[in-house]
Amino acid sequence: MTSSVSESTFVTMIDEETAPIIHRPRSQSATSLRIAGLTPMSTVDWPGKLAATIFLQGCSWDCFFCSNTELQDPRVSGEIPWRDVLDFARKRRGLLDAFVFSGGEPTMQRGLLEAIVATRALGFKIGLHTCGSFPTLLKRVLPYVDWVGLDVKSLRPEYVAVTGREKSDSATWRSLALVLEESNRRQDEPGSRPFTYEVRTTVHPGVMGAEYLAELAESLAHEGVTTYAVQDFRPDGVRQPMPRRGFLHDADYEAVGSADVSLINPQLFKSFVHRVQ
Numbered sequence: 001m002t003s004s005v006s007e008s009t010f011v012t013m014i015d016e017e018t019a020p021i022i023h024r025p026r027s028q029s030a031t032s033l034r035i036a037g038l039t040p041m042s043t044v045d046w047p048g049k050l051a052a053t054i055f056l057q058g059c060s061w062d063c064f065f066c067s068n069t070e071l072q073d074p075r076v077s078g079e080i081p082w083r084d085v086l087d088f089a090r091k092r093r094g095l096l097d098a099f100v101f102s103g104g105e106p107t108m109q110r111g112l113l114e115a116i117v118a119t120r121a122l123g124f125k126i127g128l129h130t131c132g133s134f135p136t137l138l139k140r141v142l143p144y145v146d147w148v149g150l151d152v153k154s155l156r157p158e159y160v161a162v163t164g165r166e167k168s169d170s171a172t173w174r175s176l177a178l179v180l181e182e183s184n185r186r187q188d189e190p191g192s193r194p195f196t197y198e199v200r201t202t203v204h205p206g207v208m209g210a211e212y213l214a215e216l217a218e219s220l221a222h223e224g225v226t227t228y229a230v231q232d233f234r235p236d237g238v239r240q241p242m243p244r245r246g247f248l249h250d251a252d253y254e255a256v257g258s259a260d261v262s263l264i265n266p267q268l269f270k271s272f273v274h275r276v277q
């Protein structure tokens with residue numbers, strides 16, 4: 001990917017929600033979107049749906065296990081113009097169920113709302129992958145979204161160690177509340193479009209053990225989460241060595257294998273899956 005976009009096209013600010021100093025695109029137009037890639041067809045990005053996935057450039061966090069580090073820098077220009085995505089979408093009417101907006105962190109770009117509305121107007125369902133780092137924009141787009149995959153990285157005390165960003169736990173918990181509220185609202189309002197979600201945690205087997213995962217699952221169930229997935233960490237694309245931030249005391253970053261979900265009580269949820277990579 002190229003990095004030819006001038007700094008002057010970005011606003012440098014202290015974001016009110018996640019606190020780190022970031023460069024966040026100012027424009028609210030879909031044509032301003034930095035689009036890093038488009039997967040024409042996927043059955044896994046929204047489980048159970050045939051979807052195209054749009055990868056938006058930029059993320060304000062720096063998770064130690066991030067496998068998309070090339071998507072983190074918001075100053076990198078996009079590879080695909082929005083008009084090409086729209087042309088593609090028009091040709092896929094009747095062939096795809098949905099479009100999923102992913103990243104990076106899609107809610108970092110203010111043009112997301114216009115893009116979602118335009119895609120929905122073509123008759124597609126809308127899926128959204130988010131870490132919840134920008135709850136204000138998330139709140140605005142949720143009424144136009146049909147499914148959300150929300151990352152919850154860890155219990156709150158370890159959040160900064162995972163993401164490298166102060167207050168990232170507050171942003172995620174606020175976003176979690178918004179997703180659960182939207183779910184309840186759409187269930188209660190007759191005639192509303194169905195809304196579903198999945199809260200998911202990516203687990204490095206040497207960093208989060210069985211007891212930690214059980215505590216995290218209980219905490220999420222206590223918040224009202226009914227659909228939860230644990231996903232195994234994938235080493236592809238991850239920085240080596242991974243950034244160490246004093247996570248759990250005896251973390252073993254060299255460990256390989258699958259997450260130990262044996263102490264998670266699946267009865268806590270309507271749906272619980274362990275997604276083995």
Ligand code: SF4
Pocket residue numbers: 059060061062063065066067068069071072103104105131
């Ligand atoms: S939130 Fe996602 S894209 Fe951003 S740093 Fe973390 S893993 Fe990478």
